[in-house]
Structure formats: structure tokens, C-alpha cells
Amino acid sequence: MSVAAATAGSLGAGTAPAAAASAGTSGKSAGKPGGKPAATAARGLRYSSVAPNTADAVTVPDGYAQNVVIRWGEPILRGAPAFDPEKQTAAAQAGQFGYNNDFLALLPLPGECDRQLLVANHEYTDEVLMFRGYDPANPTRQQVEVAWAAHGLGVVVVEEDRRTGKLTAVPRHHLNRRVTATTEFRLTGPAAGSALLKTSADPTGTKVLGTLNNCSGGTTPWGTTLHGEENFNQYFAHGGRATDKRYGIGTGATERKWERFDERFDVAREPNEVHRFGYVVELDPYDPASTPRKHTALGRFKHEAATVRLTDDGRPVVYSGDDERFDYFYKFVGSKRMKKGSGRAVREHNLSLLDEGTLYVARLTGDSPAIEIDGTGKLPADGEFDGSGEWIPLATATAKGAVSHVEGMSAEEVFVFTRLAGDKAGATKMDRPEDIQPSPVTGKVYVALTNNTNRGVGANAKADEANPRNANKHGHILELTERRGRPESTSFAWSLFLVAGDPDDPATYFAGFPKDDVSPISCPDNVAFDPHGNLWISTDGSQLGSHDGLFGVATRGSRRGELKQFLTVPTGAETCGPVIQDRRVLVAVQHPGEVDGATVDRPASTWPDGPGKIVRPAVVAVWRKDGRDIGV
Template identity: 85%
Template structure:
């Protein structure tokens, strides 16, 4: 029986992926309307199979990797450091064990009434659940910061207030402070036309530009739970609260630090950079820090001209925000290396407000959606990251140093260096079906799955003594600074906007959210292949990867498409084999997270089905594998970001509410969160069960 209402309404979107023109202008600099940066002729999944390897040998290889991956996961669960953070089991079918769901009943953690697709101008949650706004753009979080006044904004005030367009979220326990946690948030980008009533896009003022600088970056704020009601509220002026902005001092670390490629007139050492930009998703490390991916950094730099600028999508003219008029570092004609200092993974120690954040060059430079970490059985970090661009790649970094336990300054400093030494890899995927069976329509091949095997191709290795390139014709420094070019050279597989890449803490499998790619198979662009099986792919899909990841030398994996998104009534969709009349429609998967049962939670960005973005939970194992249910929807023009899934609480970042064509600060087209006629404010929302029990129980 179909559980949800049919698709209804429209969000007024007019750009690819269901987004408004306003979103495309300010979030990514109209990336979809520029030429595809990756014009290389890499091998495609559907072409490789026509080579020497037979279908039977490929399937045998995939099976071997799958068994090895399962064995690796068992080994990790038995005693590796990450297993210690896994939930305790509660008998057969309990947390952390397969078989949690009963036939005919939803999987544990997903037992809620799905929210129907809608276009309501509010955050809609399941029956029996409650919600509250935790913190909003402009709320004061530092001592001395004033209350938010939309008509009297200043850069000084914004530097002490919660930033704009919250994306990635993390909640960390605070030792010794009961009922309190540390909320860490990315502030991805600014919508100046929605922020300032008198904004002139052709002639922004210096104050408006400096407010924009202060509204970017990261936010750290303590939050407190009311145990009686479940509400979560920000604690202003706590000593751990912090803002990191586009002018905060950062330290460049790793193999490219000090390179001539990173030196500027203001920093002749090539080791210090000011600011972080377009921070999208991120991750929490096992040693207690947070990671933040610099994504669409290209849009902030003007007057690009070189081949490397084109490969990274840097335009030749002025930028949307005109920052280059007020600081020459945003003008490539004057500072050709400044853009080389953005596009990295940032590491922040949120428990030390005086610490200098780091940009890790060993993880490569590209449009990092985020970075997630787990440990091998001998304590080495493995970091996954996607490059959010049409026809770009996803990556893995394997560190060579082992994590130390403890909280001393020496131990923390050691752990902060773990991501500076190791090997950076890029993924190459091979399908196990003949190319003729992948026709671009999304029709499953004869074996009933889109699947195959893959390998991690090494790009460069960084050590304490120096770095070595594994890419012919490129130095190690060039690999780490121009990582996209290195991926091109080794023939990595072109993907449909690989965004969040997250390992499942229960099963060990890795999930890659591929948001969409309306250019797939269009014109001279790469055609559909088994890993990206639909031409003009407007709904996206989710890749499931199995590898022997607990070993530092693991270079092989098996893969399959776990979800092929869209309306379940569309024959081109796939939900891990689960009956499609029992799932929620989903479009444009973006950020992902896991609950303690190993269920995958997916937030969407740009729903191309005509309804609002939302958050979805889907079982990854057992007889309910593939059952996908919508948990919430967000208001008009908004995107669902940064999901945090705890046993008794879900946190989401409601990003860019009211970001619709024709909207402005003086003409808001959404009434969320403060009511009709009020300026729209991105915010963090907490959701919990009214009876105080666990989510989805």
C-alpha cells in the first residue's frame, strides 16, 4: 500500500536540480550554467568492461572484496578503537545488530509516520514529534555582541553573532557540563540580496562586504537541553563559544605548505592564510576535533585566466559579491596564488577557542563537500571526501601516523598532525555489466543491479621527510594543489556530483551521495555508465561501497547503487530492491548521516519533484533494507543540511529559507522563521519525540 500522497505543487524553481536562480547565483556562482570544468577523456565504467576482463572474473573479484570487507568489519568490531564508540547491543535484534526489524514492521529507528511531500512554509515533522529553533543567523553568541537588528547590521556585530546559511552540524559532549553539548556549525555562504534591504548588487558597500566576510566561516556555541520539554537552546557568552570568519588566521599544514604555489605578496612563507570560505559538510574526528570542507570557493575569485583556474571553475570577469574591489587577494590578476589557498579540509579544535585552525593540504584541493574519518585496526585515520562538481571524483586519504589516546597538550598536538602524512587516493570504478545494457534510461541490467568493483589509485604520498608524486608529469606539490588535474591524469571515474561520503559505523560500508547531473549524456559530455546510469540525471543516486577498510593497504572495493532517486512510480528508480509502493519519493541526495542502528539518513538539496526538500531515513540491512521514509520537510526556498541523528534528537540546519526568485530583504517570499514580512533567517532546528522516547522507536 502506498503510504504517501502523490507529488504536489512547485517551489518555483527554474534551474537544474530544482533550485531557484537566486540559489545558483549566491551558493555556487551559477556553476550549472558554466561549461563543465572536466573535459578530459577518462575511461568510463561502461567502456572498461569491453576490455580484457570478462564479466565472470569481474563478479568473482567483487565477491572476494565483499567477503574481505565483511571480515574487516568483524575485526574492527572486535577491538578496533572506533568499535568502542558503537552502541551496546540489547539482545537479539538490538542496537548494533542485524535483524532489528520484524517482517512487516519498519526497521528500528524508523518507526514513525512518514511526512507527506508538501510545499508548506514551515518545518513539518511526523505526528507525535515536537520541534524548536535552537539558534538563528544574527543571534549573539560572544560576549559583547548585540542583539540582531536587520536594519543596523555591522561587521563588528556579525563577528560575534551566529553566522549565515548554516550547513554541517556537529554535537559534542562537554565534560563536566550536564545537559549541555557543543554545537559546531558551518556557515557556507551569504545571500546579500536577502540580508540587506538597500543592497545594490552592482555596487555593494564596504560595510556590506565586511558583514559578508564575518557571516561566512564556522560557529561554535554551547547548547542546553531542557529535560522537561526536550527543547534545545543556545547558551550565549559561554567561554567555549567562538566565531571563525573569512578573516580569521589559519595555518596551512602538510606537504604543500610553504610551496611557491601557495605564496602571496602578503604571505611570502606560504603557510598562513586568512579565512575559510563556502564550508559545506564536514565530520567529527575520533580525537575530538571537527573537519570542514571548503566547497565552491571558486566563485569568490575574479579575473581568472589560466588552465588551472578553468579546471576549478574560476571565472574571467567580476564576481557576484564584488569582494575583489575591497581586497586584492580576491583578484587573481593581482594575487594569482590566493585561490590556491582555498579548497581544502579545515580542522578545528572546538574545545580550544584560542587555537589556530588548520588547512590540511595532504587531503588535496578541490570542492570538498566534507570529510569523514574512521580508524584502521591499527589506529590510522582514513578520510573520505567528495568533489561536488559534475563529472568529478571522490577520494580517500590514508594516514601513516597512529592516533594516540589521552588529553594532554602533547597528545592533542600529535593528533592534530595525523592528516598531514599519508597517501591520497582517487576512485576508479568498473561495472560488471556489458556496456550495451547501460542505455542511459536507468533500466537495470540483466543481473538486476548496478554494481561492480573498483580501485583506489594513489596520487601522492606525504611523509615527514617530504612528498612523492605517483602521477606522471606532476610533482607532489602540484598533485596536492591541483588535485583535480591529478585525478584526470590517472583516469578516475567521472561521477554525478559526489557530495557527502560517510562510513556506516555498524556495517562498515561507505555511502556516497551523488546529488544530480543534468549534463550527463548531453551533447559531448560523458554518457551514462553503470555507476551513473541515467542521462540528464536530475534526481541523483546513492552509491554503496564495500572495502577491507580496517587495513591501511586496502586498495580494492566492491560497489553497488543502493538508491536511484526520484518518484517511486518512475521505473528508473531503485530502492535496494524494496517494494517501491512503500517508500517516500526522494530527489537530490546531499548530506548523509547514520543512527545507532546503522540506518542511513539523507538530507536533500534541490528537490526536482516539485516539493520541498527534506530529511529521510532508510534501512541499510535486514528484510527492510531500502525502505525509505521522509522524516521532515523544510520551508519555502530552503535546503535541508547538516543532519545530526542522536537517539532522542534530530538536528537539521535549515539553510537559505526564502531563497526564491524575486525575493529580497524587503520582499521576503517565506514567513519562516519569524513570521510574515520579517527578514528570513537561516537557523538550526531540533526535533524530538513528544513522549521523550527514542527517535523512530
């Protein structure tokens, strides 16, 4: 999540002009809006680049159209009322689409023509933009309970209009579902039942209410979705232990004041409740009656992403980043094989795949002399930031128990205090590891590193070859190749695929592609692949004077490194959850209007419904007006 710092006039939710309100950053030919798409561009990227801008709109390329698929507050469950911002209740919100959508997944819906299943994360709430006259120092119980109901996950069926490409929600479908901060979850894996997870409300240490701050996620080959609990620390008050400090839990009251209304958010009263958040959540979106799971075997930290690939023998490998400056990225290699089929026994087996296996953390070594990495982003003599890496085992979980590979820590401690295990193992401190995606075409793994303005400042770790810029405000993307192409390997090669920023800045790098023909980009966050093997990058907190956006970049062939902006989002918004299909792009427009000083009565954005309407996070679909595939 981030706070943008610009304001602009409203253009509403319709198709916005590509040449809106230039922010003045460079990009040369890639920044020429309205021109014909280059026929020589990589397949899938043949669209007119959107220029950097500060329009209060979703701005898309010429020849493309868009619609709002679903907004915060729209009813999706039977009996849920229409949204009324002046009469919000927890009961109503529990049946309505939640707030601040982040990760998105579109899943097939067999037997229902032109329909798919949309799954969304509802990461957090902006109460000051939700409630008129909100007093941050004194929230009411009703406001807090609405916020609890606005967190979590949403499942809603969506339907395509074949004539236009428009995608709309199908309210009150039997598969529609809301999961909130009070929904029951099952803790599974090696730490389930541990004394570290037991509370007065749950002496078994196996049940927990709710999921919080779900950021990015992933889908599984067995038909479920994964959701990473990220900045859960902000919900818990009065922490005092060393482990609390390592996870960012403050010693005083929280900004949200939830601890006033439920003592489980007060660490002084319920010290283990905080240990029950910070996991990867698994949801079966095809079974609205199922109990979601929190997988302790994947470790506890500020999870960004949980992306799955299979080994040749059918075992799951899950990648996940820990979104904090100077923290690490991880891999889990399962020991059980996925079963094919649709019976209940097969389903139960596959839902247990992430409970047994080994959790690893990454250590990277550069291949250039340290003197050549001076913190400016200047390339070393060999012309590339690259090197080798190893996956360091932290703990292994089996059906008979768990074994720690970290001296001085039990297995349960490794899985609950995973950051401390990474510290002890000597993992490489990275610049905010966020989303991680393996390419479905090449198998290479891409890690988005959003930024780290503290790198090299004071006593903090200085630049290294994997994080080559001090005071890194723009971020970069790492490309990782597992040894022999095997995802279960314990070693890998790596290089920096993209070093973000203004192409005119010598401290930027676009996989060697000419920098006078790329779009400027800053703060990569969520990433996804299109059917052609191009990487699509959404940004959070651009430091180039433009609103955040979505970019496509070629990862192979003669156009490797060619990066083109596809859209920008409204004032104060972050671009999230991209889904790239043959004929459609989906993005989550998260926290529009989140600007310092903005309130319901003094909005910084009027998106998506225009002046006089409350600003609302929403999901947007984009397609070509001529009905052809994206970017071809």
C-alpha cells in the same frame, strides 16, 4: 547550495501539521501523513512518513515537536549586540551566529550537565536577503565586511530542557567562538610553504586569512571537527590560467565584488591566493584560542565532507567528495597512528595526523555488458548496478617530503591541483559526489551523488554502470565495501544502493525494497547514520515538486531499502547537516527564501519568525513529544 523555485504561505516555526500542502508526488503508503507508524518498519524508522509538501515551515511527523535552536545573527560571544537587521556591522556579526548553516556536529561537554557543543559551518551569504535595498552591482564596504564576518564556522554551547526536549543556545559561554573570512589559519602538510601558496601578504606560504564556502564536514576520533571548503571559486575574479578554468574561476568580475575591497580576491593581482582555498579545515572546538588548520595532504578541490574512520592499527582514513558534475571522490590514508590521552603533546600529535599519508582517487568498473547500460536507468540483466573499484594513488606525504604518483606532476602540484591529478589518473567521472559516510555498524561506505543533468548531453560523458542515467536530475547513492572490510584497502566492491526519484518511475531503485512502500526522494546531499545503522539523507534541490527534506532508510535486514520522509523544510531552503541522536534530530535549514526575485522587501519565505520579520537561516531540533527515542 541551490535555488528552490516554489513559494508558499507562512506557518512559522512551531510544530507544523504533517499533512501540509501536498505537492502531488507519489509515495503510496509511505506518503500517507498522520497514520500510525508501521510496527514492522525498521527500528529507528517507526514514525509516520511526512507527505511531500510545499509548506513554508519545518513539517515533522505526528507525535513530534521542534524548536529553533539558534538563528543567524543571535549573539554568542561576550559583548555582541542583539541582532538588528537594519543596523548590521561587521563587528556585531563577528560575535553573532553566522549565515547559512550547513554541516553540524554535536560534541560532548564533560562536566556540564545536559549541555553539548554545537559546531556549524556558515557556508555562504545571500546579501539580497540580508540587506534591505541591496544593489548587487554596487555593494558597500560595510555590506561586504558583514558578509566576511557571516562566513566561516560557529561554535556554541547548547542546553537541553529535559522536560520538553527543547534545545537552546547558551550565549557568551567561554567555549563559544566565531571563525570568519578574516580569521588566521595555518596551512599544514606537504604543500605548506610551496611557491604555489606564497603571496605578497604571506611570503612563507603558511598563513591564510579565512575559510570560505564550508559545506559538509565530519568529526574526528581525537575530538576535532573537519570542514570542507567547497565552491570557493565564486569569490575570486579575473582568472585566466588553465588551472583557474579547471576550478571554475571566471575571467571577469565576481557577483559579490569582493575584489573591489581586498585585492587578494583578484587573481590578476594576487595569483596564488586562490590556491589557498579548497582544503579540508580542522578546528579544535574545545580550545577557542587555537589556530585552525588547512590540510593540504587531503588535496584541493570542492570538498564535500571529510569523514574519518580508523584502521585497526589506529591510522586515520578520510573520505571526501568533489561536488562538481563529472568530478571524483577521494580517500586519504594516514601513516601516523592516533594517540590516546588528553595532554598537550598528545593533542599536538593528533592534530598532525592528516599531514602524512597517501591521497587516492576512485576508479569504478561495472560488471555488466556496456550494451545493458542504456542511460535510462533500466537495471542490467543481473538485477543490480554494481562492480569493482580501485583506489588510485596520487601522492604520498611523509615527514621527509612528498612523492607524486602522477606522471608529469610534482607532489606539490598534485596536492594543489588535485582535480588535474584525478584527470591524469583516469578517475571515474561521477554525478556530483557530495557527502560520504561509513556505516558505524557494517563498515560499508555510502556516497551521495546529487545529480548531473549534463550526463550524456552533447559531448559530455554518457551513462556508465556507476552513473546509469543520462540527464540525471534526481541523483543516487553508492554503497562501497572496502576489500576485506579494511578501510586502508586499495580495492573495493560497489553497488548502487538507491537510485532516486519518484517510486512510480521505473528508473528508480530502493535496494530492492518494494517501491509502493517508500517515500519519493530527489537530489541526496548530506548523509548521516543513526544509532540503529539507518542512513539518513538530506536533500538539496528536489526535482519532484516538493520542498527539500530529511529521509531515513534502512541499510540492512529484511527492510533494507525502506525509505521514509521525516521532515520537510521551508520555501527555498535546503536541508543540511543532519545529526541523528537517540532522542533528537538536528537539521540546518539553509537559505530559506532563496528564490529567484526574492529580496528583503519581497520575501518568498517568512520563516522562522513570521510575517514582518526578516527570513533567517537557523538550526532546528526535533524530538518525540512522549520523550522516547526517535523512530522506535
